[in-house]
Amino acid sequence: MSTAHLTIDLSAVADNWRQLDALTSVETAAVVKADGYGLGSDRVARALADAGARRFFVAAAEEGAKVRDALGPGPEIAVFSGHMEGDSDLIRDHALVPMINSADQLLRQFEALPGAPFGVQLDSGMNRLGMEPGEWAALRDLVLGERPVLVMSHLACADDPEDPMNRYQLETFRQMTDGLTVPRSLSATGGLLLGPEFHFDLTRPGIGLYGGMPFEEAQPVVQLDLPVIQIRDLAPGETAGYGNSWTAERPTRLATVAAGYADGIHRAAGAVREVFAEDTPCHIVGRVSMDLITVDVTDLGHDPAVLSLLGPAQGVDQLADAIGTIGYEVLTGLGQRYGRSYIG
Numbered sequence: 001m002s003t004a005h006l007t008i009d010l011s012a013v014a015d016n017w018r019q020l021d022a023l024t025s026v027e028t029a030a031v032v033k034a035d036g037y038g039l040g041s042d043r044v045a046r047a048l049a050d051a052g053a054r055r056f057f058v059a060a061a062e063e064g065a066k067v068r069d070a071l072g073p074g075p076e077i078a079v080f081s082g083h084m085e086g087d088s089d090l091i092r093d094h095a096l097v098p099m100i101n102s103a104d105q106l107l108r109q110f111e112a113l114p115g116a117p118f119g120v121q122l123d124s125g126m127n128r129l130g131m132e133p134g135e136w137a138a139l140r141d142l143v144l145g146e147r148p149v150l151v152m153s154h155l156a157c158a159d160d161p162e163d164p165m166n167r168y169q170l171e172t173f174r175q176m177t178d179g180l181t182v183p184r185s186l187s188a189t190g191g192l193l194l195g196p197e198f199h200f201d202l203t204r205p206g207i208g209l210y211g212g213m214p215f216e217e218a219q220p221v222v223q224l225d226l227p228v229i230q231i232r233d234l235a236p237g238e239t240a241g242y243g244n245s246w247t248a249e250r251p252t253r254l255a256t257v258a259a260g261y262a263d264g265i266h267r268a269a270g271a272v273r274e275v276f277a278e279d280t281p282c283h284i285v286g287r288v289s290m291d292l293i294t295v296d297v298t299d300l301g302h303d304p305a306v307l308s309l310l311g312p313a314q315g316v317d318q319l320a321d322a323i324g325t326i327g328y329e330v331l332t333g334l335g336q337r338y339g340r341s342y343i344g
């Protein structure tokens, strides 16, 4: 084995969905955009459909096509980016449901796919996607006459329960949608955890399914094992890696490990990261190369066959904290070169 190996626990994904579902009395969808947060939207979506998910969200129509191929007919697959120019065939052929974001998209939908199912995305203050209150007021009767399957909006600050933006957006969304008979959705993982007021008819968790914060009770989903290719001893004063950026200060046993920046282990973060031999942290030393890193295993007392970048000792969010990012970016930044296996 000369490439790093990513193990994805699909039963943990399914359990996380069930746990989130149990926190509300409404329907729970599943967000599988960005190829299922980097873990393979086909496998993830099938596992979630088996667990009972009936509605899936993706960012782009192309992603929706892949999920449709994996799931077959039946489950609803909705597209956050709505109905973009050039998407009509994909949307029709794969029975996708665009979340319409603007008057232009609405026109495109009605012209290209009259009578086809669609939803509407409203902007309640995030200023990213969706119709703003004025636009919605002007189009609302027209839209409602065509029976949208969902009206939705998205929270900007839901990972912080104390942020006043949450309540502001809740009120705005209510003003825009109270009294409608159309199903409503406001919350992703963070909003779901804010409580029943935020649940409406449907929640749309993504990161929580994949074991990420802010869902603290999530089960870990990924394990990333890096094979050790070579082990050598360095005398004090010897250096390692490109640019001689690291110098041994003591007799050092150094493991050369098969994973680098081409696998998502970013150079920028080189100095701070640790990999683990079981539970024992070992420091990455020297610069990260394209395919290799070097790790100080002196204190281990044995030569490991693999070192884990992600696993029980270092989860997605711990790694994210260490390198100054968020769990979402760790997951979607996982390299494509890894051998992958799915368990559960």
Ligand SMILES: *Cc1c(COP(=O)(O)O)cnc(C)c1O
Binding pocket: 031, 033, 080, 153, 154, 187, 188, 189, 190, 204, 205, 206, 207, 208
């Ligand atoms: C990504 C996304 C979600 C899922 O968010 P998580 O924080 O991963 O749960 C839900 N809704 C929209 C509009 C999104 O863009």
